[in-house]
Amino acid sequence: MSTTKTQLVLGVKEHLLAGHPITQLECIVLFGVPSLTKVISDLRKEGYKIESKRVPFVAALRRINECATLDPPKNLPIKEVALTEYYWLGL
Secondary structure, eight states: OOHHHHHHHHHHHHHHHTTOOEEHHHHHHHHOOSOHHHHHHHHHHTTOOEEEEEEEHHHHHHHHTTTSOOOOOTTSOTTTOEEEEEEEOOO
16 A cells, blocks of 8 residues: 555544544545545454444535535435444543
8 A cells, every 4th residue: 555545544543543433425525535444444453443323414414514515416315315424432
C-alpha cells in the first residue's frame, strides 16, 4: 500500500478510535477510503471491539455537511434509507 493510502486509512482508524462513528459514505467522502469494510476487519483482527448499527442516511449526511458539502438527489428518501454505522466501544 502506498504512503498516501496508508495515511488515509490511518485517518479513518484515528477517527474511529477517537470515539467518532463512521459510515461507508463518510469514509469515502471525508477520507477518500473506498473500503471501510477492510479497515473495520483490520481493526477487529488487531483486537478492537468495533460494533455496528443501522442509522438513517440523514444522520450521516448531517455529519458530512459539518465539514463538507454533500447534496443528495431531491428524490432520494434520506429519512428512509439506512446505512451501517461503525463505532468503537473503547477500552
